Amino acid sequence: MLLKLLKAERMKLKRSPVWLAFLIMPVIPALLGTLNYLNNLDLLKSEWYSMWTQHTLFTCYFFLPVMIGVYCAYIMRLEHSNHNWNKTLTMPVSRAEVFISKMLTVSFMVFVSEIWIGVLFVVSGKIVGIASAPPYTDIAVWCIFGTLGGIVIAAVQLFLSIYVKSFALPVGIAFAGGLSGLLFLAKNLGHIWPYSLMAYGMNSNAPQELMESGYGTFVAVCVVYIAAVTVMGSMVMNKKDM
Numbered sequence: 001m002l003l004k005l006l007k008a009e010r011m012k013l014k015r016s017p018v019w020l021a022f023l024i025m026p027v028i029p030a031l032l033g034t035l036n037y038l039n040n041l042d043l044l045k046s047e048w049y050s051m052w053t054q055h056t057l058f059t060c061y062f063f064l065p066v067m068i069g070v071y072c073a074y075i076m077r078l079e080h081s082n083h084n085w086n087k088t089l090t091m092p093v094s095r096a097e098v099f100i101s102k103m104l105t106v107s108f109m110v111f112v113s114e115i116w117i118g119v120l121f122v123v124s125g126k127i128v129g130i131a132s133a134p135p136y137t138d139i140a141v142w143c144i145f146g147t148l149g150g151i152v153i154a155a156v157q158l159f160l161s162i163y164v165k166s167f168a169l170p171v172g173i174a175f176a177g178g179l180s181g182l183l184f185l186a187k188n189l190g191h192i193w194p195y196s197l198m199a200y201g202m203n204s205n206a207p208q209e210l211m212e213s214g215y216g217t218f219v220a221v222c223v224v225y226i227a228a229v230t231v232m233g234s235m236v237m238n239k240k241d242m
Contacts, residue, residue, distance in 0.1 A: 005101035013105070018074045022113055025067050029058030030120040034128060047130045052142070055121050056204035060146075061182045062175070065195060067113060068153050069174025071106050076161035076170075096234035102158055103151075103230060110150040114143040145201030145215065148222045152194045153177065155229035162236055191218065194225055 013019070033055035037044055044050035122134045153174070161170050177195035185205065190196035199205075201218060 002097050002101060005097060006104060008101075010105070013075070016074065018070060021067055021070050022109065022116065025063050026059065026113065026117050026120055029063045030055060030117075030124050032058045034124045038128060047132055048125055048135055051125055051128075051130070052121065052139075053204060055117075055124070056199060056202050059117060060199035060202060060204050061178045064113065064117070064150065064198065065153055065174045065178030065181070066171060068106070068110060068150055069157050069171040071109050072102075072154055072157035072161050072174075073164075073167045073170040075102050075106060076158065077165075077167050094234075095237040099158070099233045099237055100230060103155060103226075103233075106154040106158065107147075107151045110154055111147045114147045114150065117146075118143045142202045145203075145218065146198050147201075148219065149196075149198030149201035152197050152222050152225045152229075155226050155233070156194050159229050159233045159236070162233060191221060197222055197225070 033051065036057070037051045037054040040054075044054070118139050121139065125134060156177075157170055157174055160173060164170050164173075181190070181193060181195035181197075181199055184190050184193035184196045185199060190200040197218070201222075
């Protein structure tokens with residue numbers, strides 16, 4: 001039944017305006033990051049790696065958390081509207097499966113967004129004339145671990161959207177969470193705060209260095225967060241009158 005739920009979620013999103021956010025929003029931090037890089041060439045000497053810090057400065061703390069908030073708020077808003085919860089929950093599936101299907105759907109959207117961000121980064125570097133070859137392996141690693149950190153944010157946002165039926169408030173929380181992520185990273189707590197994990201996974205502050213705590217620890221923290229929030233979300237949906 002989980003596969004049928006995933007198919008149903010895909011059909012709901014097929015002609016959704018949420019894809020406009022996917023296409024347009026990552027372009028804005030790419031432009032801002034590229035302009036910031038060009039304006040500071042006297043300080044930023046590491047070409048691709050320097051430009052990555054500028055792109056992710058805007059992407060990880062402002063735009064991508066908001067995008068994830070939009071994804072989650074929209075996918076839950078579909079059920080909150082027109083008593084759709086009644087229709088969904090009459091299906092022969094557990095409420096846990098409903099939550100997991102939404103988690104997997106948003107996770108896929110985060111993954112696709114990371115690919116788009118990587119493409120925009122490479123294109124931006126080519127446009128500004130960086131002569132060396134793009135560090136494709138590093139970009140892939142950054143985007144993969146950024147996806148994992150983004151799924152943590154998605155899990156939290158989906159959990160919040162169970163309670164909050166409006167569209168704007170969860171998106172506002174995601175924006176505030178992105179800003180808090182910057183603060184926690186500055187305090188060297190980015191490896192434990194859910195809204196910092198995406199930027200931490202993307203090595204936004206030091207792309208030429210490995211994570212201090214190692215990728216194994218990062219993956220473990222993300223998996224614990226995702227599992228814990230998924231269990232909590234499933235339990236709440238089982239008990240809450242939707």
